[in-house]
Amino acid sequence: MHILMIEDNAAVGEMMEMFFQKEEWEAAFIQDGKEGLETFLERDSYWDLIILDLNLPSMDGMQICREIRKVSQTVPVIMLTAKDTESDQVIGLEIGADDYVTKPFSPLTLIARIKALHRRAGLTSFPEEEKENEEGKIETKHLSIHSKTREAFLYGKQIEGLTPKEFDLLYAMAQSPKQVFSREQLLSIVWNYDYFGDERTVDAHIKKLRQKIDQNGPQVIQTVWGVGYKFDDTNIEN
Structure with missing residues (x-):
């Protein structure tokens, strides 16, 4: 795995370098925002995952994430934020980050997040994790x-630009059409680990998923007020 970590705290980078080496992952560590973005753009298809600090010299993490998403909708992005920046966490998810980790964090926690996100992106597998089912295909009336x-x-057209988490949300709900999923259930199914974030994470990703579905036709992700979300395309004629 090739990881780009844009983080201005050298001590954090040095700490994570040891853990990445143990996993036999290759990583580049950049401490400046603009330099980090330039490093990504030079070889955008090379990087398997981006770790992005929110507060960086010369260009902040929000700006970098926006620029990354202009080039790639699929490369997984984990944003590092402070504990007291909940609004920034939600904004980060809305503009394209796939996950966030709050500082200070345990290196093992970040490693677990990376493995979960990288696996769900379909880029690689790890020995201790279950293999996907052999079929791996779902068909409904329109999807x-x-x-x-x-x-x-959807409606005969590819849904463009789905991020790993947006794809996983759609896949999870489409497996059980009309079933209502609570936010807690979706966190457990899609994030696939003991997730300590707040439920607005799901709302932020659902919002972006719906925007991309809207480009294809009538909406198939429905809100069930007070409960959660469901996928249903049975009553849609297109």
Whole structure:
């Protein structure tokens, strides 16, 4: 795995370098925002995952995330934030970050997040984790979604630019059409670990997913007030 970590705290970078080496991952550590973005843009297809601090010299993490998403909608992005910046966490998720980790954090926690996110992005697998089912395909009245190729087609057109988490949310709900999923259930299913974030994480990703679905046709992700969300395309004629 090739990781780009844009973090201005040298001690944090040095600490994580040891853990990445143990996992046999290759990583580049950049302490300046603009330099970090330039490093990504020079070889955007090379990087398998980005770790992005919120507060950086010359360009902040929000700006960098926006620029990354202009180039790649699929590269996983983990944002590092302070504990007292809940609004920044939600904004970060809305502009394209796939996950966030609050500082100070345990290196093992970040490693677990990376593995979960990287696996769910379909880029690699780890020995201790379950293999995907062999079929990996769901078809409903208007949706065809493929876990192996990470592609989703709605109303005969591909849903463009799905991030790893947006794809996983759609896949999870489409497996059980009309079933209502609580935010807690979606956190457990999609994030696939003991997630300590708040439920607005799900809302932020659902919002972005809906925006991309809207480009194809009528909305298939419905809100069930006071409970959560469901996928339902049975009553849609298109």
